[in-house]
Amino acid sequence: TYVIAQPCVDLKDKACIEECPVDCIYEGERMLYIHPDECVDCGACEPVCPVEAIYYEDDTPEEWTDYYKANVEFFEDLGSPGGAAKLGLIPKDHPLISALPPQAA
Numbered sequence: 001t002y003v004i005a006q007p008c009v010d011l012k013d014k015a016c017i018e019e020c021p022v023d024c025i026y027e028g029e030r031m032l033y034i035h036p037d038e039c040v041d042c043g044a045c046e047p048v049c050p051v052e053a054i055y056y057e058d059d060t061p062e063e064w065t066d067y068y069k070a071n072v073e074f075f076e077d078l079g080s081p082g083g084a085a086k087l088g089l090i091p092k093d094h095p096l097i098s099a100l101p102p103q104a105a
C-alpha cells in the first residue's frame with residue numbers, strides 16, 4: 001500500500017484524490033488517509049502531491065514510519081467503505097495526527 005505522511009497535515013492539497021482510480025484516499029479532519037486494502041498500488045497519487053507526502057510503504061522516510069500504522073488504524077472502525085467520495089469528510093483523525101501542533105506554514 002501507499003502511505004500519506006506528515007506533510008499532508010493541515011494542508012490537504014487533495015491533488016491526489018483526482019488521480020486515484022479506485023477512490024481509496026479518504027479525508028480526515030487534518031489529513032488524508034489511504035485505505036491499505038483498497039489501494040491497488042498504482043502509484044498515480046505519489047508524484048502529484050506538491051509537498052511529497054505520499055510514499056510506497058517501504059519507501060516511507062524513517063521519521064514518518066509511524067504513518068503506516070496511522071493510515072491502517074484510521075480504518076479500524078470504518079472497515080472497507082469501497083469509495084471515499086460517498087463518505088466525504090470523516091470527522092476524526094488518527095491519535096498520532098490529533099496530537100500534532102498546528103502544521104500550517
Ligand code: F3S
Nearest residue numbers: 008013014015016049
Ligand atoms: Fe495531502 Fe498531498 Fe494529497 S497534501 S491531500 S497527500 S496531494
Ligand code: F3S
Nearest residue numbers: 020039040042043045
Ligand atoms: Fe490510489 Fe495512490 Fe493507491 S492512486 S490506488 S492510493 S497508490
